[in-house]
Amino acid sequence: MxxxxxxxxxxxxxxxxxxxxxxxxxxxxxxxxxxxxxxxxxxxxxxxxxxxxxxxxxxxxxxxxxxxxxxxxxxxxxxxxxxxxxxxxxxxxxxxxxxxxxxxxxxTEAGLLVGCSLGRYIGLVSNAPAVQWMTRTAVDKHGLGARVLDVVALDPALDEPALAKAYADPEPVIASFTTAAERLVARGADVIIPAEGVLAELLMRHGVRAVAGAPIMDVVxxxxxxxxxxxxxxxxxxxxxxxxxxxxxxxxxxxxxxxxxxx
Missing domain, CATH: 3.40.50.1860 (Rossmann fold)
Structure with missing residues (x-):
């Protein structure tokens, strides 16, 4: 296999x-x-x-x-x-x-390349400013800055252990992500990528598939x-x-x- x-x-x-x-x-x-x-x-x-x-x-x-x-x-x-x-x-x-x-x-690369097939502008939501910065750097490394509307972070920021704990009570994280995603869509994002693995799995596990008409990518x-x-x-x-x-x-x-x- x-x-x-x-x-x-x-x-x-x-x-x-x-x-x-x-x-x-x-x-x-x-x-x-x-x-x-x-x-x-x-x-x-x-x-x-x-x-x-x-x-x-x-x-x-x-x-x-x-x-x-x-x-x-x-x-x-x-x-x-x-x-x-x-x-x-x-x-x-x-x-x-x-x-x-x-x-x-x-x-990062797979999500960005597939995202280019789903819309003109991609928005990414990371878990914290440090990952937000690393993701922005990766966008530039792949030469896809013209296709990325913005990379933002959750507010408040959450590290991986905090996100893992939220699997038992996901609603605050989902609400924070939805707010960030809605703002990106309002600015012109066609597709949203959760830009952190623990966050992405939490969202998919709880059926978060779209926000304000924009698909939420199952990036994993x-x-x-x-x-x-x-x-x-x-x-x-x-x-x-x-x-x-x-x-x-x-x-x-x-x-x-x-x-x-x-x-």
Whole structure:
């Protein structure tokens, strides 16, 4: 069976409700087409902080998320058919694609590209200012600023543990998200993307599918479907990542040797 490695940047041991939501969602979306295997970061990675609190610092981001590259290499070694970066912080997407030959999808890129097919302007609602900033940076990195109306954050901001607790009482979060989304739609957004994984799962779990006539994207399902599309194209057409420039690999032996070295 096709297997997809879903890589969260949360310590999922402490967010079991989110991990279970992802696993249940994966079975609903992919059925017998593929098996989704959800992975998080080791307990203690953030030293008691949330991902939102820790990853705003560029040095911490580099040190703490470098293991995501190694996990992608491990996924390829173990025979996974695709690797999904399940975070709007989108760690090391270019580096991962330069290191492995299996398809790699990310919540941010897949959501933005599919969003361009659903409307002229995309609005994104993140959970907190730090993730809002990272998402804006990712929009620029993908060259899609002209298609994004704005990236905003929930008010009040909520980190991942607070969002996980809200799974038991979601109405305040849904109300806050709806207010932010309605404002974006009033300004011209055609489609809204929840720009944080725990938030996106909460909304989908509770049936939030549209606001003021604009669809609310099931961005996690979109990323999985995007990975499945790539797997199919890899298999049937031979399509691959371009190696000439952005993901170049002039010396495959060097890449292979580095991948074998312990960190």
């Amino acid at each position: 096709t297997r997809i490695w879903h890589q969260s940047v949360n310590e999922l041991q402490h967010l079991q409700v989110y991990k279970k939501a992802l696993e249940d969602h994966g079975r609903e979306v992919m059925g017998s087409e593929a098996e989704l295997v959800v992975h998080g970061l080791p307990s203690g990675t953030y030293g008691g902080l949330s991902a939102t609190a820790a990853l705003g610092n560029a040095y911490a981001y580099h040190r703490l998320l470098g293991c995501v590259i190694e996990n992608a290499i491990e996924a390829e070694r173990e025979g996974y058919d695709a690797f999904v970066i399940g975070s709007f912080s989108e760690p090391f997407l270019r580096e991962i694609r330069s290191a492995v030959d299996i398809p790699v999808a990310s919540l 399902a979109v990323a999985w479907a995007y990975a499945l599309m790539q797997i199919r194209l890899w298999s049937t057409t031979g399509l691959r990542v371009g190696r000439a420039w952005h993901h170049r690999r002039d010396d495959p032996a060097l890449v292979a040797r580095l991948a074998e070295q312990p960190r």
